[in-house]
Amino acid sequence: MPVQNNVGNSNAFFDASTNFNTTASSSNSIGKGLVFPDTDLTKFKFDMTLADGITFPSYFDGMLVYNTGTGATADPLLTVQTTGLAPGWYYFSNPNGAGNGSVAAGKWLPLGASPKVTIGTAETTTNTLVNVSPGVDKQVYAIKGSFSASGTSTAVNIPAPSGMTTMYAITIYKSGSGVVYDRSLYSYNVVATAGNAITGSPNMSVVYPNGTYDYVLEYLK
Structure with a gap:
């Protein structure tokens, strides 16, 4: 079956399932995968040009990247930088972005239910935010x-x-x-x-x- 780049009346916007080859009874589960572009989060910086509340109404909340960098972010738009970066999947957590109209309170988190944070003798940023008052979260x-x-x-x-x-x-x-x-x-x-x-x-x-x-x-x- 051909790749469907627009699936109408469906929650899926893209269907890349296709036969591995054209022989009869070939399987679409063999030899196919989606390759994401690499992103070095130690160098990544948000471009807010199109973040007007319409084009990106969530202000990038939930954006997924495959990080290749090791170290820490240095994005001047973020209030809290992510330390301990390692190669792997990360998502941008910015649940209050639409209300604040910015990415400042967002943070890059490793993908998974229990992201690991190594606590050392220097101050370490954890993956925990505390809602101290309505609309105010503290790291x-x-x-x-x-x-x-x-x-x-x-x-x-x-x-x-x-x-x-x-x-x-x-x-x-x-x-x-x-x-x-x-x-x-x-x-x-x-x-x-x-x-x-x-x-x-x-x-x-x-x-x-x-x-x-x-x-x-x-x-x-």
Whole structure:
């Protein structure tokens, strides 16, 4: 059957199913695939010339690309850049683009139900946005660190990352073992006088045995 580039009265706008060859009983499931153009997202920049709310009413929300670049985006139109890029499929998530009339709040995300984010000792942008008020989403950031415990106190002193306003969550686990001792959500704010996210909070009810612990702090700015 020929390629259908316009399928009327259908949800599909294109049907590329066609016989692999012209012999009798040939299968259209052999040797055919759709090849997408490569896109290097480390160099990609949005062109907003035609983004007038009519030509691209979603402001590119859901646009799919195959990325070949490694590193981070550097698109000046985006408020939050995507780090940790690796070759593979990415989509542009910009659910509020039509309302905002821009791509500024959008972000490139790897295609899949559970995109992986590697948290390191430097600030990392996660794939989580928090709706803090109607029409206002805030990015969740994360950072990894460590502290030592004496085995006699619940007091934990964790420096607040630069710009942090509110803690979103924190996970504390024994260094090298992966044993989680505490997972808290929304419990702590920055202690302005000490400049720390947590400093002897009475909510920290866990007494940590003597040793070294790692933590992953998730926060808003």
